[in-house]
Amino acid sequence: MLLKVENLQAKIDEKQILKGLNLEVKAGEVHAIMGPNGAGKSTLASVLAGRDDYEVTAGTVDFDGEDLLELAPDERARKGLFLAFQYPVEIPGVSNKLFMQTALNGVRAEQGLPPLDMFDFDEYAKDKIELLDMRADLLERSVNVGFSGGEKKRNDIFQMALLAPKLCILDETDSGLDIDALGLVANGINTLRSPDRGFIVVTHYQRLLNYIKPDHVHVLYNGQIIKSGGFELVHELEEFGYDGIVQKHEQAQ
Amino acid sequence: MSKKINRKVSPMAQQAVDHYIEQSLLLNAAFPNDKVIAGRQRAQVLFAEQAFPTLRDEDWQYTKLTGFVQNRFESLGKHSLKLDDLHTFLPPYAVTKIVFVDGWFSEELSDDLSVLPNGVSFESTRDVFEVPGATDQLFGREDLINKTPFGVLNSLLMADGYYLQISANTLLETPIFVLYIQSLDNQMATVRNHVVLEENAEMTLVERFVSLSADESFKGCANVVTEMDIAKSARMKQIVVQEQNHSSYYFNNQFIFQDDQSTFNTFYTGLGSLISRHQNHLFMNGEHIENRQNSACFGRGQQTMDSRTNTQHNQVWGKSQQLHKYVLDDSAVGVFNGMIRVDRLAQKTDGQMDNKNLLLSAKAKVDCKPQLEIYADDVKCSHGSATGQIDQDQIFYLQARGILRAKAIEMITQSFLMEPAEDITNGNIRQWIMATLADQLNAKDSL
Numbered sequence: 001m002l003l004k005v006e007n008l009q010a011k012i013d014e015k016q017i018l019k020g021l022n023l024e025v026k027a028g029e030v031h032a033i034m035g036p037n038g039a040g041k042s043t044l045a046s047v048l049a050g051r052d053d054y055e056v057t058a059g060t061v062d063f064d065g066e067d068l069l070e071l072a073p074d075e076r077a078r079k080g081l082f083l084a085f086q087y088p089v090e091i092p093g094v095s096n097k098l099f100m101q102t103a104l105n106g107v108r109a110e111q112g113l114p115p116l117d118m119f120d121f122d123e124y125a126k127d128k129i130e131l132l133d134m135r136a137d138l139l140e141r142s143v144n145v146g147f148s149g150g151e152k153k154r155n156d157i158f159q160m161a162l163l164a165p166k167l168c169i170l171d172e173t174d175s176g177l178d179i180d181a182l183g184l185v186a187n188g189i190n191t192l193r194s195p196d197r198g199f200i201v202v203t204h205y206q207r208l209l210n211y212i213k214p215d216h217v218h219v220l221y222n223g224q225i226i227k228s229g230g231f232e233l234v235h236e237l238e239e240f241g242y243d244g245i246v247q248k249h250e251q252a253q
Numbered sequence: 254m255s256k257k258i259n260r261k262v263s264p265m266a267q268q269a270v271d272h273y274i275e276q277s278l279l280l281n282a283a284f285p286n287d288k289v290i291a292g293r294q295r296a297q298v299l300f301a302e303q304a305f306p307t308l309r310d311e312d313w314q315y316t317k318l319t320g321f322v323q324n325r326f327e328s329l330g331k332h333s334l335k336l337d338d339l340h341t342f343l344p345p346y347a348v349t350k351i352v353f354v355d356g357w358f359s360e361e362l363s364d365d366l367s368v369l370p371n372g373v374s375f376e377s378t379r380d381v382f383e384v385p386g387a388t389d390q391l392f393g394r395e396d397l398i399n400k401t402p403f404g405v406l407n408s409l410l411m412a413d414g415y416y417l418q419i420s421a422n423t424l425l426e427t428p429i430f431v432l433y434i435q436s437l438d439n440q441m442a443t444v445r446n447h448v449v450l451e452e453n454a455e456m457t458l459v460e461r462f463v464s465l466s467a468d469e470s471f472k473g474c475a476n477v478v479t480e481m482d483i484a485k486s487a488r489m490k491q492i493v494v495q496e497q498n499h500s501s502y503y504f505n506n507q508f509i510f511q512d513d514q515s516t517f518n519t520f521y522t523g524l525g526s527l528i529s530r531h532q533n534h535l536f537m538n539g540e541h542i543e544n545r546q547n548s549a550c551f552g553r554g555q556q557t558m559d560s561r562t563n564t565q566h567n568q569v570w571g572k573s574q575q576l577h578k579y580v581l582d583d584s585a586v587g588v589f590n591g592m593i594r595v596d597r598l599a600q601k602t603d604g605q606m607d608n609k610n611l612l613l614s615a616k617a618k619v620d621c622k623p624q625l626e627i628y629a630d631d632v633k634c635s636h637g638s639a640t641g642q643i644d645q646d647q648i649f650y651l652q653a654r655g656i657l658r659a660k661a662i663e664m665i666t667q668s669f670l671m672e673p674a675e676d677i678t679n680g681n682i683r684q685w686i687m688a689t690l691a692d693q694l695n696a697k698d699s700l
């Protein structure tokens with residue numbers, strides 16, 4: 001098992017957001033998480049990535065045999081957990097390239113590999129740049145500064161391709177992308193799919209899912225996963241919305 | 254010896270005033286030149302009246318001199334420095350080196366200045382004292398200089414410095430590097446410089462202030478006044494690196510006079526000293542003048558980092574740009590004061606002044622006062638000032654990519670502080686400055 005989340009409960013500023021969430025992701029699987037605004041999707045992603053604004057009040061998370069909640073955010077990343085942010089952050093003055101070189105060398109150090117210098121890094125990054133059709137100047141510029149919304153998202157997926165993580169969590173990476181960029185990002189994700197890598201894709205739209213065909217689809221509502229199914233669940237949601245599922249869930253309670 | 258005092262001076266400050274007047278008399282005896290003595294005497298009258306600024310002086314509210322006034326720095330120490338002592342202070346690129354030890358020009362430690370390129374002349378201020386008539390140039394702007402408290406103290410204890418002249422159309426390629434080193438404990442280095450760039454001349458001046466010992470029990474004070482005349486179409490680039498040890502003091506007043514179409518680019522970095530104050534008084538006295546004044550200061554411990562500019566647009570089509578950045582840790586205090594004054598004659602002025610500060614600790618603070626005074630109607634001026642902590646979202650974003658928290662903070666801080674240095678056009682100097690800034694920022698963890 002790559003990721004095993006059991007009864008996860010988390011709060012922020014005294015507000016309980018995750019209320020006993022369960023989720024299992026095996027290597028090679030792609031899971032989609034859908035759910036209404038404010039359900040707690042980004043909260044789940046942030047808690048998994050280690051953001052300390054959130055307080056985990058109960059539950060366990062096992063990541064590839066380790067207690068994830070005990071690890072600092074940078075350790076989680078070095079051990080292969082990657083979060084593509086719903087809102088990638090701008091960092092003025094820090095060049096995108098130096099940022100990624102430093103990040104990659106951190107991950108390599110964890111794997112016992114020697115660091116790459118600027119020259120080796122350029123070589124290593126070449127096909128990832130092509131894969132995502134990244135404009136050359138985006139690498140030279142400050143991290144995300146002056147990037148369009150779509151460029152920021154693409155930059156995050158580019159980082160994902162560079163770091164080659166074990167578990168990729170994508171938080172609404174598809175929102176704000178034009179059709180071409182969506183295709184590129186989906187293609188990037190599909191290229192990265194492999195038997196030893198897992199994905200959690202948070203999205204509101206069928207469009208991206210049509211490209212990447214998730215193995216499992218979950219509905220997150222009010223801090224819990226209230227329904228799981230296969231790809232057909234996407235069509236059901238697209239047609240009937242969340243109402244039916246939510247009502248059924250509340251009746252069962 | 255007590256003089257008439259017009260304002261309330263504490264007994265401690267009065268003792269200090271008496272002490273420095275006594276030092277001035279010692280200098281008079283050691284270098285008996287009538288004109289210089291007359292200049293010191295005029296300063297003596299002012300100094301006895303004004304003493305040191307106190308917290309009641311608006312300009313000195315945040316730069317507290319209470320501790321400074323307890324010192325009794327001396328002027329006439331005899332150093333025994335050798336060339337070997339200097340290596341660590343020299344930059345890794347070709348320069349013409351000029352060395353001042355405890356405020357005195359050292360011919361032995363400086364490069365051979367008799368072989369300067371054509372059109373470049375250098376003389377120590379002490380030598381200028383000896384040239385009959387030449388002393389006039391030292392006192393031409395005495396009234397202006399003596400308007401600032403440390404200008405008065407400088408006039409009182411004026412002993413050495415340099416007079417550097419670049420003649421018309423001379424393009425001096427190799428930077429002049431002036432090293433001011435404190436080698437003896439408890440010395441006040443009083444330096445009076447004058448740089449003259451004649452029409453269409455160009456030069457790069459790098460000045461570095463250091464202490465031989467980092468030991469906190471060793472302290473000194475540098476008090477510098479530099480006049481710069483930048484003639485028509487001349488181009489002056491200046492870098493000032495202040496890295497004195499953390500118990501020393503630094504006061505620098507620069508008076509810069511620009512003529513038509515000239516450019517002046519200055520970069521100051523304040524890293525050392527317990528109290529430091531760097532001031533540009535910039536007079537844009539011609540048309541189509543351009544200048545840039547940037548600074549990057551990093552304070553920690555109990556340091557006070559004070560940097561000021563007073564930019565006077567006096568003619569049409571002047572363009573002035575400024576970026577001042579401070580990073581403050583521990584209980585450090587940052588003070589920025591910038592004034593852009595636009596005369597009614599100075600139409601089409603473009604004046605930009607930006608100040609940004611990063612506080613790394615809850616006890617660090619900064620006082621910033623950007624000011625505009627505009628008397629012309631067709632101008633484009635702006636000033637901004639922003640102070641904040643490191644953005645937690647930025648730290649988390651880097652951490653989420655596997656970068657250690659400490660490294661993330663270092664990367665963000667470094668890039669913040671280095672921005673003003675990006676305008677240094679000489680690549681060697683820029684890299685040297687950036688490496689110096691990185692060293693200082695990283696050294697904070699080892700304290």
Ligand SMILES: Nc1ncnc2c1ncn2[C@@H]1O[C@H](COP(=O)(O)OP(=O)(O)OP(=O)(O)O)[C@@H](O)[C@H]1O
Pocket residue numbers: 012013015017035036037038039040041042043044086
């Ligand atoms: N600092 C906070 N204090 C109180 N409530 C918060 C705080 N931060 C987030 N929340 C709340 O937590 C809930 C879950 O937010 P979250 O961002 O996880 O939702 P989401 O499912 O990602 O929504 P969306 O689809 O709009 O991105 C929301 O109701 C939000 O208002």
Ligand SMILES: [Mg+2]
Pocket residue numbers: 041042043086171172
């Ligand atoms: Mg969200």
